Amino acid sequence: MQYPKDSRPVGDLRSNMDAYGISAELQNQFTRSITFHGITAPGVFIAVFMVDYCLELLGAHPRERLYAISETYRCVPDPVQVVTGCTFGNHRLQVIPIGKFALTMNRPADTPETEGVRVYVDADKLKDFPLINAWYTHSPGFSSLNMIYPLIDEILKAGRDILSVQRVRVHVPLKQSWKSVRCSSCGELVPDMMVEGKVCRGCGPASYYEVISPC
Amino acid sequence: MQYPKDSRPVGDLRSNMDAYGISAELQNQFTRSITFHGITAPGVFIAVFMVDYCLELLGAHPRERLYAISETYRCVPDPVQVVTGCTFGNHRLQVIPIGKFALTMNRPADTPETEGVRVYVDADKLKDFPLINAWYTHSPGFSSLNMIYPLIDEILKAGRDILSVQRVRVHVPLKQSWKSVRCSSCGELVPDMMVEGKVCRGCGPASYYEVISPC
Known part of the structure; x- marks a missing residue:
C-alpha cells in the first residue's frame, strides 16, 4: 500500500488545525503537551483529543480534582499530566500497562467503586484512516522517517472520529x-x-x- | 517530642530560600515543580534537590537526553519530569516502586549496561533534622495540619545534607x-x-x- 509522504513544512500543521476547526484551547494543549514530551510525537496529539473527550463526558473543568488511568506508557501520560494536573507524583495518575491507547477518568469518591468514562482508540474506526492505522498497528509499511507529518495531519483531521467511549465502573484505591x-x-x-x-x-x-x- | 509548628505565612519561604543561599535557578525549579504537582508538598522540594544533585554528578545540563528511575511514586516523578524532560510518555522516566526517596539517572548507552548515579534520602543523616525525620518515617507525632511549612523550611535549610550518593551500574532496556x-x-x-x-x-x-x- 502507498501512503502519503512528507511534502510540507512543519509550520503548516498550525494552519491545518485552523482549517479543521480545532479550537485555540486545544491548539494550546497540543503545544504544551509537545513541549513537555520533548518531541512532536503523533501519539501526543491523539492523547490530547482523548483527554478533551474525557473531560467533556465528565462535564469537568481541566483543573478540577480528577483521577486518571492510562492503559499505556506511550505518549498518553504526558498530555494527561499537563492538561488535567493528574500527575504520577500526586497519585492522581496511574498507568496499568495493557498496551492500549485508552484513558479512564473519574471524579473523587468516598465509595469503594465509582463511575468514570473510558475513551479509547477504536480499531474498527481506523479503517478510514490509513496512516493512523499503519502507525497504530506498527505496520512494516509505515516509516517514521518521512510519514510523521502526514500522519499528524490525518490525526488532526480525524479528531474524535477514531475514538470510542464507554461508561465504566472503577475501583477506588483505599489509602x-x-x-x-x-x-x-x-x-x-x-x-x-x-x-x-x-x-x-x-x-x-x-x-x-x-x-x-x-x- | 515537641516539633516546631506553623507560625509564619507561606510567602516567607522565598526569603528563607535567599537566606539559605538557594540559587535563583533552583528556586525557579521549585516553583515549576510545585505548579505541576498542584500542591506545596514537602517531598517536591527534596526531589528538586535530588534532581539537581544527580545532574551535577553526571555533569549534565537539565535538557540533555538522560534517563531516570525513581524508586517511589511519591512526589519524586514530578520534579524529574519538569526539570529534566524525562517523562513517562517519552519512556525516559520509569518508577520501580521500592518505597524510597531515591533517584537514579544515567546517560543513553548502546551497551546492555551503563554507569549512573543514585541519590537517596539517607536515614542516618535524618537524625539532625527532627521534622524531616518525623515526616519521612511517617511518625504519629507529625501533623500535616500545622507542621508543613516548618518542615519545608527545614528541608530548604538541609538541602543536600540529608542525601547520599552512589555510583551504580544499571541495565539498559532493549527496544x-x-x-x-x-x-x-x-x-x-x-x-x-x-x-x-x-x-x-x-x-x-x-x-x-x-x-x-x-x-
Whole structure:
C-alpha cells in the first residue's frame, strides 16, 4: 500500500488545525503537551483529543480534582499530566500497562467503586484512516522517517472520529496506613508494606542496580 | 517530642530560600515543580534537590537526553519530569516502586549496561533534622495540619545534607519489536507481547473496570 509522504513544512500543521476547526484551547494543549514530551510525537496529539473527550463526558473543568488511568506508557501520560494536573507524583495518575491507547477518568469518591468514562482508540474506526492505522498497528509499511507529518495531519483531521467511549465502573484505591522500617540488607528506610521478609524490594525482587562505589 | 509548628505565612519561604543561599535557578525549579504537582508538598522540594544533585554528578545540563528511575511514586516523578524532560510518555522516566526517596539517572548507552548515579534520602543523616525525620518515617507525632511549612523550611535549610550518593551500574532496556494483534475478548488492538493466551491483559490479569454502557 502507498501512503502519503512528507511534502510540507512543519509550520503548516498550525494552519491545518485552523482549517479543521480545532479550537485555540486545544491548539494550546497540543503545544504544551509537545513541549513537555520533548518531541512532536503523533501519539501526543491523539492523547490530547482523548483527554478533551474525557473531560467533556465528565462535564469537568481541566483543573478540577480528577483521577486518571492510562492503559499505556506511550505518549498518553504526558498530555494527561499537563492538561488535567493528574500527575504520577500526586497519585492522581496511574498507568496499568495493557498496551492500549485508552484513558479512564473519574471524579473523587468516598465509595469503594465509582463511575468514570473510558475513551479509547477504536480499531474498527481506523479503517478510514490509513496512516493512523499503519502507525497504530506498527505496520512494516509505515516509516517514521518521512510519514510523521502526514500522519499528524490525518490525526488532526480525524479528531474524535477514531475514538470510542464507554461508561465504566472503577475501583477506588483505599489509602493505606504504614510505618517506616529499616531494610536489614541496605539499611535504608522503607514503608513496611514494601518489605518482603526483612528485606526491601530494592534488595529483593525489584533490584535494578549494582553499587560501584559511593561518590 | 515537641516539633516546631506553623507560625509564619507561606510567602516567607522565598526569603528563607535567599537566606539559605538557594540559587535563583533552583528556586525557579521549585516553583515549576510545585505548579505541576498542584500542591506545596514537602517531598517536591527534596526531589528538586535530588534532581539537581544527580545532574551535577553526571555533569549534565537539565535538557540533555538522560534517563531516570525513581524508586517511589511519591512526589519524586514530578520534579524529574519538569526539570529534566524525562517523562513517562517519552519512556525516559520509569518508577520501580521500592518505597524510597531515591533517584537514579544515567546517560543513553548502546551497551546492555551503563554507569549512573543514585541519590537517596539517607536515614542516618535524618537524625539532625527532627521534622524531616518525623515526616519521612511517617511518625504519629507529625501533623500535616500545622507542621508543613516548618518542615519545608527545614528541608530548604538541609538541602543536600540529608542525601547520599552512589555510583551504580544499571541495565539498559532493549527496544522490543512487536506486532499488533486483536484481543479475542474485547476486540481491541494490543501489541502481541501484551497478550496472554489470546486475551489482552485488560481482559485478563490487569482488568480494572467493568463496562456500564457505551456513552
